[in-house]
Amino acid sequence: MAATAPPGVEAAFGAGGDGALAGLRWAVARDLRLAMRSRAELGVQLLFYVIVVALFPLSMTPERNLLATMGPGVLWVAALLASLLSLPRLFATDHADGTLEQIALSPYPLEALIAGKVLAHWLTTGLPVALLAPLLALQYYLDGESVGVLVAGLLLGTPILSLLGAVGAALTLGLRGGGGSLLALLILPLYVPVLIFGAGAVDSVRAGLGATANLSLLGAGLALALVGTPFAAAAAVRIALD
Amino acid sequence: MALNWTRYASPASFHPLAGKLIPWFGWGAAVLAAIGLWLGFAVAPTDFQQGEVYRIIFIHVPSAWMSMFLYVVMAFWGALLLAFNTRLSGMMAQAIAPTGALMTFLALWTGALWGRPTWGTYWAWDARMTSELILLFLYLGIIALRQAIGEARRADRACAVLSLVGVVNIPIIYYSVQWWNTLHQGASVKPTGSSMEATMLWGMLVMSFAFWFYAIAVVLSRVRSIMLERERSAAWVAALPEVGSAR
Secondary structure, three states: OOOOOOHHHHHHHOOOHHHHHHHHHHHHHHHHHHHHHOHHHHHHHHHHHHHHHHHHHHOOOOOHHHHHHHHHHHHHHHHHHHHHHHOHHHHHHHHHOOHHHHHHHOOOOHHHHHHHHHHHHHHHOHHHHHHHHHHHHHHOOOOHHHHHHHHHHHHHHHHHHHHHHHHHHHHOOOOHHHHHHHHHHHHHHHHHHHHHHHHHHHHHHHOOOOOHHHHHHHHHHHHHHHHHHHHHHHHHHHHHHO | OOOOHHHHHOHHHHHHHHHHHHHHHHHHHHHHHHHHHHHHHHHOOOEOOOEHHHHHHHHHHHHHHHHHHHHHHHHHHHHHHHHHOOHHHHHHHHHHHHHHHHHHHHHHHHHHHHHHHHHOOOOOOOHHHHHHHHHHHHHHHHHHHHHHHOOHHHHHHHHHHHHHHHHHHHHHHHHHHHHHHHHHOOOOOOOOHHHOOHHHHHHHHHHHHHHHHHHHHHHHHHHHHHHHHHOOOOHHHHOOHHHHHHO
């Protein structure tokens, strides 16, 4: 196939999978560079995560057993909110200045470009949240094994949050009122399974049952989201640009 | 008899068909509901454990079934819209969403009323209840997204994408919450169909068909309004006898 195509076509579209991979690499590099130029914004998002987690012990009697029971759920809810808060950064600024239209017109597959943007989003939000979690887990008196499972769950689960969030962020592009609370209404119900499996993994370790089942389901969810959501998000971006 | 179904993908030909179907399904729902309620409240025996309270099952279970079923039907129309870009599919999906949300709300509300005398609580974080609540949020999210977009064609396609993403989530939510719940507390189990008196089962089935017919009638009547509203400048709307007489 590639041999019969005119040389110009191959130069423009790349050779099959290479085109998709090149697009993905380009989008990751671009969004990471942009994120590095606004490091303060990233820091603020992480601080938000830390503060939300710190609010819960202050709002009740900070009793050791109670905090250890609530800890995994609180850390996960805070991770959900931090992810939700950072979603507008994914497409909104690119949409506002017209870059998104140029991206959609590029010869690279839009799905690959969006997958790259999502990967960059995860590297700058989900990954730091997962790496910060052990420190915050200490405030909740979680033991070593629980912390390990919590981090493993966050590493598997936060990419799902970024992937699903991309669909919601694309669907609410350019809507009246900025789509902030609308985005929350659309996306938080979809986040629920991730929350349940993620917090459930730590709970089942603490109950002496092993976290394998919950972590496997998170992994399955990640596989499903990886396959499906770039296409859904690309469809949503095309709808928004129509 | 060979029917050309794609003919009815056009609003102009579906509008009169829907108009003809509505009385059949509407009256069908009324008759079935009368039979079902008679079976449920006059014929079915009193439950030896729950007493008379269980009779809310004849509203609760059909509405819960319809809430799930309507979501899948809505997602199906969404898929048709994205695959074939047919105008009617988006209108159908738009017409189904409010009825689906209503059924979900009814299922939650009647469940709370049932739970209070039997479990001693209006609400528990039980698997079924939580998944039903999430379903209500999904419906409300889809309705809110449509309201926020305004432009009908974009709203149709955006809602289709959202409902398709959500439909993948329905079984995941359902089972995940079930597994999650086993770790926390064993919530009360609802009476299963197999252990049920025959008249109770029949009453429930007849009521389910009544709810189904009601949903069809209401959705068809709503989709007729949507068609007229969206295509108000089309020639076929101007040619309608009721429109002509109004002018």
